Amino acid sequence: MKAPKFIVLVGDGMADYRIDALDGRTPLEAARTPHLDRLAAAGQTGLVRTIPEGMEPGSDIANMSLLGYDPRRYHTGRAPLEAASLGVRLDPQDVAFRCNLVTLLEDDQGVLRMADYAAGHISTEEAREVIATLQERTVEEPLRLYAGVSYRHLLVWRAGRDDLRTTPPHDITGEPVEPHRRVYREEPPLQAFVERASAVLAEHPVNRRRQAEGKRPANGVWLWGQGKAPSLPTLETLYGLRGAMISAVDLLKGLGVYAGLDPIAVPGATGYLDTNYRGKVEAALGALEAGDFVYLHVEAPDEAGHEGSLEKKIQAIEDLDAKVVGPLIAGAARFPDVRILVVSDHLTPVSVRTHVSDPTIFLLASLPLRAGANPSGRTFCEKTAETEGLKLPSGEALFRKFIGR
Numbered sequence: 001m002k003a004p005k006f007i008v009l010v011g012d013g014m015a016d017y018r019i020d021a022l023d024g025r026t027p028l029e030a031a032r033t034p035h036l037d038r039l040a041a042a043g044q045t046g047l048v049r050t051i052p053e054g055m056e057p058g059s060d061i062a063n064m065s066l067l068g069y070d071p072r073r074y075h076t077g078r079a080p081l082e083a084a085s086l087g088v089r090l091d092p093q094d095v096a097f098r099c100n101l102v103t104l105l106e107d108d109q110g111v112l113r114m115a116d117y118a119a120g121h122i123s124t125e126e127a128r129e130v131i132a133t134l135q136e137r138t139v140e141e142p143l144r145l146y147a148g149v150s151y152r153h154l155l156v157w158r159a160g161r162d163d164l165r166t167t168p169p170h171d172i173t174g175e176p177v178e179p180h181r182r183v184y185r186e187e188p189p190l191q192a193f194v195e196r197a198s199a200v201l202a203e204h205p206v207n208r209r210r211q212a213e214g215k216r217p218a219n220g221v222w223l224w225g226q227g228k229a230p231s232l233p234t235l236e237t238l239y240g241l242r243g244a245m246i247s248a249v250d251l252l253k254g255l256g257v258y259a260g261l262d263p264i265a266v267p268g269a270t271g272y273l274d275t276n277y278r279g280k281v282e283a284a285l286g287a288l289e290a291g292d293f294v295y296l297h298v299e300a301p302d303e304a305g306h307e308g309s310l311e312k313k314i315q316a317i318e319d320l321d322a323k324v325v326g327p328l329i330a331g332a333a334r335f336p337d338v339r340i341l342v343v344s345d346h347l348t349p350v351s352v353r354t355h356v357s358d359p360t361i362f363l364l365a366s367l368p369l370r371a372g373a374n375p376s377g378r379t380f381c382e383k384t385a386e387t388e389g390l391k392l393p394s395g396e397a398l399f400r401k402f403i404g405r
Contacts, residue, residue, distance in 0.1 A: 004337040005288050006241070006403060007328065008066065008295045011320050012059060012249075013302030013348025015361045015382060021310060027350070028361070029381045031317040035325040036363070039342060040380035043365030046390030048398045050345055050360055057355040058168070059302070060225070060251055062345035065395025067259055067295065068239060068403075069232065077162065077227015078251060082154055085253035085263065086146050090229040095160035098225040099145065099153040100169050101127055101218035104177060111176050117169035117306065118151040120216030121272055126206045127151060130218055133204060138196035143189055148250050150271065155223060161187060166224040170306045171354045190223060197221040234260025235293065239403060243293030246283050248275055252297045261295060262287070271299035273316060277323035285331040288338070298324060305348030313350055329369060338367040341402045342380070361385045364402060 014028065022030045050062040052072050060078040061071045079096035083089075090096055103116035122130075131147040139145045142158035164187070167180040184190040198220055201207060207217035235241045237260070245256025246264045248271035253263040264283045268276030275298070284294045298320050304312035325342070332338045343362035346355045361382055378384055392398045 002336060003292065004339050005335055006243075006293045007284065007288070007332070007338060007340045008293075008402075009324065009328070009340065009342045010063065010066065010295070010297045010345050011301050011317065011342070012297060012299045012345055013305045013355065014317060014320070014344035015347040016305070016313070017347070017349045017351060018382075019310065019351065026382050027310065027313045027317055029379075029383065031314045031321070033317060033321040033325075033380060035321050035329055036342065036380040037378075038329070038369060039325070039340065039365040040363050040384065041378045042369050043363055044390055045361065045363045045378070045380060045385045045388065046392060047359040047385050048343070048362050048392040048395060050395040051357040052394070057346050057357040058225075059249075059345055059355070060255070062355075062360075062395065063252060063255055063297070066343060066345060066399060067255065068235065068396050068399035069259075070394070070396055074230055074232050076230040078225030079154060080227045080229050081254035081258065082148065082152070082225075082250040083146075083156065083229070083254060084257040085250035086148060086154055088146055088154060088156065090156065091158070092228070093159045095157045095162045095226050095228055097155040097157065097166075097223040099155040100222040100224070101130060101151045101153065102169050102220045102222045103216040103218065104220040112178065114169055114172045114175055114177050116216050117173060117222070118303075119218035120210065121303075122151050122206075122210070122218050124149050126210070127153070127218070130201070130204060130206050134197055134200060134221070137200050138193055140189075140192075143193055149248065151218070152250055154250075155193070157189065160189075160226075162226050162228055164226060166226060168224050168354075169222045173306070173308075173353055184223065194221060194223070230258060232258040234258075236260050239405060241293040241403070243291035243295070244283070244287035245295045245297070246280055246287070247271075247295075247297035247299070249297065249299050252295075256295065261293070262291075272303055273300050273312060273319065275300060277319065278327070281324055281327045281331065284328065285334075288332075288335060296324070301344075302348045305350050306353055308350050308353045310350050329367060332367040335367070339402060340365050340367055341398070343398070359391075362398060
């Protein structure tokens with residue numbers, strides 16, 4: 001009998017709170033998700049705590065946990081993982097920072113606020129033009145700047161500090177930025193970079209075009225998520241698994257690199273509602289032919305949660321169900337034994353617009369599914385997970401249960 005194959009499907013930030021506008025339902029309960037419901041009916045649902053007590057509820061920590069690692073032991077920061085995705089080798093003394101392109105706007109009282117942590121989801125092509133200019137005109141030793149995807153980029157500070165108290169920009173949407181930018185003044189290289197970048201971006205041709213088209217400009221940079229390179233054993237070393245990481249997000253790709261997974265680049269994968277879902281599914285099924293493990297990450301529900309858009313979040317969940325889960329169920333029929341874990345790495349409630357540390361929802365099922373209706377009527381939603389499901393203390397515990405270790 002052949003050994004099973006494993007799929008982890010992450011709907012980033014998919015779980016949520018009950019919402020009055022939905023008559024006390026969550027977006028998952030309100031969304032049409034027949035394929036997720038089929039999996040829930042055939043398998044097990046539950047809640048898992050992916051964020052260890054005292055740690056920030058970031059996707060870096062949550063997904064590290066879901067890959068079977070203890071973040072309290074292995075996590076050093078978000079940006080070093082993104083550096084691995086970009087092929088940036090960090091020396092032991094290097095500190096990597098996430099460098100967001102953001103939109104900062106003054107209110108009626110002249111207070112500068114975080115209008116958009118993603119600069120209107122600037123395109124990768126536009127962003128790389130902007131980053132090239134910033135690299136040429138603002139970056140000096142000991143700093144180096146690297147272009148990523150859309151608004152997500154990287155700054156490396158040689159022999160820098162990794163203990164600065166920086167703030168994720170998506171945590172302060174609409175808030176004044178000054179209290180959170182004071183930290184850069186502690187270090188002249190960072191302060192000089194931020195100030196020069198603002199001056200360059202104010203007149204950049206990309207921003208002029210975007211404003212003429214009614215789009216938000218990338219008129220600021222935001223440094224956060226810093227850390228040094230982690231020391232992470234591979235999944236093959238820990239669990240005997242070989243496979244692939246599929247994500248539009250550098251953070252997840254870099255985590256996959258450290259875990260020994262092959263990062264598969266899918267053309268048209270954007271990390272937003274317009275991502276190439278079909279390409280991701282095809283890549284996942286192809287990777288199962290070659291290996292025994294695939295980590296498939298979909299970012300869109302999280303982005304909708306950060307935007308505070310209930311409509312977009314429901315759309316993202318329904319797209320995940322129709323364009324990813326359904327085709328995965330059908331495509332996995334070619335394999336005799338596939339175990340699937342569907343999980344929201346953390347909650348990104350539309351009412352809060354940022355990550356929270358509450359236990360999050362998951363389901364475990366085996367493919368191919370048996371034909372026939374399920375008399376239980378169990379669905380994939382927070383209510384079912386809370387009342388009928390398993391309760392697991394960590395992502396590491398969930399991963400071990402999933403792979404049977």
